[in-house]
Amino acid sequence: MPARIEIDQLRDLLDSGAQLVEVLPPAEYGEEHLPGAINIPLKQLEADTTSLLDQRNPVVVYCWDYL
Amino acid sequence: MSPRAACRLETLGFQHVYDYVPGKSDWLARGLPTEGEQADRPRVGHLARKDVATCRLGDRVEHVREVIKPSPYGFCLVLAEGGALLGRVRWSTLDDELTGTAEDVMTPGPSTVRYDLSVPELRARLDKRELKTAIVTTPEGDLFGVVRRRDLEDPG
Numbered sequence: 437m438p439a440r441i442e443i444d445q446l447r448d449l450l451d452s453g454a455q456l457v458e459v460l461p462p463a464e465y466g467e468e469h470l471p472g473a474i475n476i477p478l479k480q481l482e483a484d485t486t487s488l489l490d491q492r493n494p495v496v497v498y499c500w501d502y503l
Numbered sequence: 504m505s506p507r508a509a510c511r512l513e514t515l516g517f518q519h520v521y522d523y524v525p526g527k528s529d530w531l532a533r534g535l536p537t538e539g540e541q542a543d544r545p546r547v548g549h550l551a552r553k554d555v556a557t558c559r560l561g562d563r564v565e566h567v568r569e570v571i572k573p574s575p576y577g578f579c580l581v582l583a584e585g586g587a588l589l590g591r592v593r594w595s596t597l598d599d600e601l602t603g604t605a606e607d608v609m610t611p612g613p614s615t616v617r618y619d620l621s622v623p624e625l626r627a628r629l630d631k632r633e634l635k636t637a638i639v640t641t642p643e644g645d646l647f648g649v650v651r652r653r654d655l656e657d658p659g
Contacts, residue, residue, distance in 0.1 A: 438510060438512070438521060441521045446523050449521060468538070491518060493519065494520075495517055496523050497522055498522070500528055501528040
């Protein structure tokens with residue numbers, strides 16, 4: 437079960453080198469995204485599109501908000 | 504979206520998956536840096552001033568009167584111990600006979616705006632309500648600062 441985190445944990449993970457993925461559509465990602473985040477839209481989240489990520493290292497996903 | 508994405512990554516074999524549930528809106532509301540085409544757009548948080556008078560719930564009205572007097576805004580914001588915004592006391596409501604504490608005289612729950620609100624949008628809101636200032640708070644409700652209407656003028 438993925439862990440739900442808030443800002444403090446996010447900062448700790450990023451400081452430790454976690455991979456960051458925005459799962460919103462490309463246009464939203466292009467407008468603005470968290471520094472260092474890559475874009476893999478939810479609709480395209482498959483084995484091939486995630487192949488550049490390291491499965492052994494922490495990865496954080498985010499979208500717009502709780503909803 | 505992100506909960507489904509997090510679950511999907513686990514099914515794809517990822518071992519350490521985290522879901523930043525509050526998301527990009529939370530990051531933006533904290534005034535944290537971003538990248539992208541809109542990253543440099545002006546936001547009200549950039550214009551927020553820190554020189555607003557503050558007091559605590561238990562502060563006596565006499566003290567509140569003294570902190571508002573030199574303030575350029577004509578009001579004092581009432582904060583909890585941790586910094587959360589609880590209310591506002593306007594100079595105009597403090598007649599000479601008034602006694603008690605800030606809690607007794609404050610207007611609770613003043614309206615606030617987020618750090619990442621656009622300047623044109625705030626300008627329109629303030630103009631519609633004929634207001635001269637806006638209070639900026641963090642997602643936790645802590646006071647960030649105050650934005651003056653005149654600081655939103657379009658340089659254009």
